[in-house]
Amino acid sequence: MTSPTEQDRRPYAVVIGGGIGGLTAAIALHQSGWRVTVLERAATLEPIGSGIGLAPNSQRALDVLGLGDRVRELAAWEGGGGMRAQGGRWLVRTSATAATEEFGGALVLVHRATLVELLVRALPADALRTGVRAELVDPGTADGRAVVRADGMDIEADLVVGADGINSAVRSALFPAHPQPTYTGFTAWRLIVPTPDRTFEPHETWGRGGVWGTHPLKDGRIYAYATATVPEGGHSPDGEKAELTRRFADWHDPIPAIIASARPEDILRNDVRHMSTPLTHYHRGRVALIGDSAHAMAPTLAQGGNQAIEDGVVLAHHVAPGSDLAAGLAGYSAARVPRTTAIVRQAARAARMNHLTSAPLIAVRNELIAAAARLGPNLILRSFASIADWRPPQRPYAAGTKFAQR
Template sequence: MTRSAHIAGAGIAGLATAVALSAQGWTIRVFERSPDLRTTGGGIGITPNGMLALDAIGVGDAVRARAVTQHEGGVRAPGGRWIARSGLRFIEERYGESIRALPRLDLVKALADALPPGTVHYGARVEPVAAGDAKARAVIKVDGAEVESDLVIGADGVRSALRQAMHPQHPGLRGTGSVSWRCVVPADGLTLVAAETWGSGLRLSILPLPGGEVHFSALAKLGGRRTSEDGPGPLFGRWHDPIPQLLERSTREHMFFDRIEELVRPIDSFYDNRVVLVGDAAHPMTPNVGSANLALEDAVELAYAVAQAQSWSELQAGLATYDQSRRPRTSRLSTMSRWMGRFAELSSPIAVAARNSGIWLGGFLPEAVSRRSMDAMVQWSPPAIG
C-alpha cells in the first residue's frame, strides 16, 4: 500500500484531515470544486475541543494568533433585556482552553498554509466511481478523468455526493423549516458582546471578531412568515441595539443565505471499503453545537486510526476504529443540536414567555443547562497521532 489519499472538499474538514495525514507521511491530494479557498460562513467560534484538535495537528498557535478570545456571553430578549448572562472564563478553568473567534476564511487559510505547496487543486469536480476492496484501490473521477488512491475521504459537505454513493438507500436530508442569514460587517462605533437574542421563532447571534469586525447569524422558522433570500431586515430590524445597525451595514453580496437541513436519520457507517466520510459529509446537523469543531475532531481521530496502516487489513481496522468512535458522539450531538434549536426557536407566545421567565427567574441557563450542554460538546481528548 502506497498510503495515498484523495480528499474531496477543501473546507475545514478536508483541509484539517489533509494536514493530519500529511504529517504522518501520507501522500495527499485535495480536490475542491470552488475556484479558490472557500469564503462562505462569515465568522466561527472555536471551542476548547476544536482548539485541542488544532493543537494535535500543529495549527493551534497559528489560529490563536488570528483569533480573539470570548470572555462573556448570554441570551437577550428582542427588547434588549438580558434573560441570562454569564462570564465565559469558567470555560478556560474547566477545559483548559478558551473560546476563540475568527473569520472562517482565516481558519481555512491557516489549515491550507500548513500543507505542502500544490496539495490543493481548485476548480476540480469530483465524482465517486468505485470504493475499492482488498485487491483494488478506490477510484474517483476528477473533471472526468479517473484517478486511484488507497483511500478516498469525502469532505464534500452537507449534500455530499460520496455519502449518497455510499448509502444509496438512505432517505437523505430533510428541511428543518428554518433559514439563516450570515454576514460579517464593520464593528466600529458599536458596543458588542457575544450573545444570542431569542424572539418568537427567531434568533440572532452576535460574535465579535478580530480586526474591527463582527459576525452575525439570523435564524428564522418559516412558519407563516414571509422570508426570502433578500435579507433578515424585516424580521429583526426593530430588535435591540446593535442589531439594527448590524443589519444596516450588511450588503446582499456579502450575505450568506441557507435553508437549514439535517439527515433524516444518522447513516449506519462512516466508511465503505476504501472510502470514508468526515465533517458535514458524515454528520450534517443543525447549527447549534459547533459542527466545525466536530469536523476538526474527525480529522484528528481519522489520522490517528490510519496513521500506521500499511496493508488492507490494517486500513480496515483503522477505519472501523474511527467509525466506532465518531458515530456515537456525533449522533448524540446531532440530537442535542436539534432540541437546542427547537428550544431557542419556540414560536408560541405562551411557550416563549414561559421559556424566558423560567431562564430569568431560575437562572438555570448559565449554570445547569449551559455547563451540562458545554460538557457534552467540549469534553473530548485527542488521541496521540503517530
C-alpha cells in the same frame, strides 16, 4: 491517470472537498505519513463570508496538528457575553474566564477565510488541486484500491475521504438508499459588517420564532447571524436586507444598527438541513466520510465545523500507515458515529427550544434559563460539557501548551 504511489512508497489518500473538514483530514493524514491530494471543485478557495466558532474540543484537535495556539491568538473578545431575550434582557451572562475554568479554554470566533488560509498553509505545496470535478468510481476493497475520477481521468488511491458537504455525492455513491438530509424548519442569514460606533458584549438572542447572534472578529468587524422559522425554499422578493429588517429591526440594540449597516450583497441566506436519519457507519470499502457529508447538523450548538475538524484528526489516528486499513476505518466509525449522532440530535432539540413561537412557552423558557443561570454561574456552561470536554486520541504536537494537556 496513475496514482503518485508509483513514484512514492507512502500510502496515497485522495480527499474530495477542500472545506474545513477536508483540509483538516489532509493535514492530519500528511503528518501521520500519507501522501495526500485534495480535490476541490471550486476554482479558488474563497469561503463564504461568515464566521465559525471554534470550541475547546476542536481547538484540542488542532493542537494535534500544531495549529491550536495560532487559532487561539485570533480570539477577539476576552470579556463577557451571554444570552438575551428579544427585548434585551440578559438571561445568561458568561465569560471567557468561566469557560476556561470549565473546559480549559473559551470559544474562538474567526472568519472562515482566515481558518481556511491557516489550514492551507499547513499542507504540502502540491497537495491542493482546485477547479477539479471529482467523483467516486469504485470504493475499493481490502485487496483492490479505490478509484476516483477527476476531470475524466481515473486516480487509484489507498484511501478516499469524502468531504464534499451536505449534498455529498460520495455519500450517495456509498449509501444510495439512505435518506438525504431534511429541512430543519428554519432558514439562516449570515453577514459581516463594520463594527458599530459603540462597544457591546457578544450575545445570542432568543426571540419569537428565531435567533440573532452578534460577535466581534479579530479584524474589528462584526459577524452576525439570524435564523427564523419559515417555509423551505423561500426568498424575499425585495431582498434579504429588507427581510431581516422586517423580522429583527424591532429587537434590542445593536441589532437594528447592524442590519442598517449591512450591504445587501453581503447577506447570505440558506435553508438549514440536517441528517435526521443518521448513518450507521461512516465508511465503506476504502472510503471514509467526514463533516457534513457524514453528519450534517443544525447550527444551534455551533458544532458543524468543530465536528468536521474532530473527524479529520480521529480518522488519521485510526488509519496510520502500516496498520490494517479495514480495521482502522471500522474503528473510525465506532469512534465517531455515536458522538456525532448524539450531537446532531442535541442540536435538533436546541433548535426546537430556541425557535418557539408561543408567547407563553417563550416566557416559561426564558424564566427557566434565567433561573438556571442564577443557580450557578457555570451551570449553563456545564450543559455543553459533553461536547467541549472531548479529547483527541493523539498527543498534541503543540508542545507543552497548558490548554492542550488538560
